[in-house]
Amino acid sequence: MTSSPPAWIVVGRSPDGLVSVALDADGAEIERRSLDDDALPGEIRRVENADGPGPRWVWSDTPEWYERLLDVGVRVARCHDLRLCHAILRDSRLVADAADLRAATAWDAAASVEPARDDQALFALEDESPARRVGPPSVAAALEEFARQRDAIRAAADPGRLRLLCSAESAGALIAAELRHAGLPWDAAVHDRILVDILGERPRGTGAPARLDELAKRVRQELDDPTASLDSQPKLLQALHRAGVMVHSTSRWELAEHEHPVIEPLIEYRRLSRLLSANGWNWLSEWVHDGRFRPVYVPAGVVTGRWASSGGGALQIPRQLRGAVRADPGWAFVVADVAQLEPRVLAAMARDVDLAAAARGRDLYAGVVESGAVSTRQEAKIALLGAMYGATTGDSGRLVPRLRRTYPRSMALVDAAARTGEDGGVVSTWLGRTAPAPSPAWTTAQSRASDPDATEGDVTRARRWARDRGRFTRNFVVQGTAAEWALVWLGDLRARLAAFPRTDDRASAGRSGASFAHQAHLVFFLHDELIVHTPAADAERVAEAVRASAAAAAGLLFGSFPIDFPLDLRIAQTAEKS
DNA sequence: TACTGGTGCGCG
């Protein structure tokens, strides 16, 4: 038998157990192996440890396969996630003919958000129908879907972009599983101290913490209403009106516009009450175990391709609590975020050398001020955000036209995306992720508005919905491409970290999960920011790797276009911003 | 009792 190493290994179920099918680079079958359920981790380990470039594991859904592998200490270098790539290719405007992919609806299934249960025979035979299937699909189904996806990419307008996107998306799926497996180091004692500092002593039994209780009393006193309900919006609104505070809502920004002795304690009450309900002691005992916070990350959970999360509010950890994120003894964090990722991505997409020059090697907003478009950093920021979000009024809306004169290429790109969306068209990110088409209700509303019998209400509503969609597509191209850049950054970094030597330091053994106790590894990712947990001795090298990966991501997406992505980067024992 | 929608606010 010729021994060209396989480019891909597709895994799936057969009537007799699991099957792995090795394919060459052209997709031709090289070898087929039957495996007992228990033999899979060992087989994957054997292949991964072999010399030379490893294959890409092709499987239905990364969490479905990979969580169990991580639990027994098996990692893979690369995979192709059929479910995530199906969603990309099915909808991508770059794909010439997606009819076959659209017909394969079994692959449309939503992410399996729930982690696998221990008592669940994951690889056991189950009902094949998509709605009821518990285990992975048959290897035949996986091979067919993989062939469809390869065909779609090969025939696409720009195969390179889709190949990079599918590769980055799949790497992201591996990382999401690994982040959960490793967990974010979290010091419950520090968290408790922060809560006590802000809220007061934790109550015995059911009452509120001391500071919160005092604030509630002060608010009721100022309202002259000893029984006022502070947690019910309608009741609070009435109480405020009775006290002469004529607000339309009870949101903080509106309250802050009024002068009344109740305002200050009420806003403070809400701040504390929020902290208690979202990240108080209940949250701590539910989500932090053995010194680790393990949320569920959902790759591509957002239409733009950003990740979402499910449970624990992983993407909304308040800055106040970042001090509770603490490296293990002998370990350190490398904390990095990209400065002004979205406008940089916009400059590169639009091939806007002027905005790219304003961004080069420094704070982008300072560069915009220097160009004379606006006069302060704050103005530059709200003008750019307004341009990317579609602001039309207020300070932001007023400043956007000045930006349009100074950076016509970038502004033309987002304006065109908005126009396409308003007209009912679809837009794509740089690598080809494509926005969903308008809903049937949207389309109906637009055609009704052009009917001769249309009421004024029909027309007004259609216009509003069109503008709403225009702001969505305007932002989609920028937010989605920024998500792609971040995914490529992360995937490249993961590969660099995997090549780091393992240490014998056992301080973290058992806390970071079987696969990560001895090596630098990612522990957090949030849109444009990441945290690596590393043996302290490796921290400088990790920092270098993080920077190198940012440069690599810039090159992979935008080639030689002169845009850079400076990082705010620090090595520290905590994730707290200094 | 379980659901849905509104409100408010945390994150980027």
Add this chain to the structure above:
DNA sequence: AAAGCGCGCACCAGTA
């Protein structure tokens, strides 16, 4: 009640 994108979550109120 936001002007201006994308989320998740807690809480309340109204309804089935």
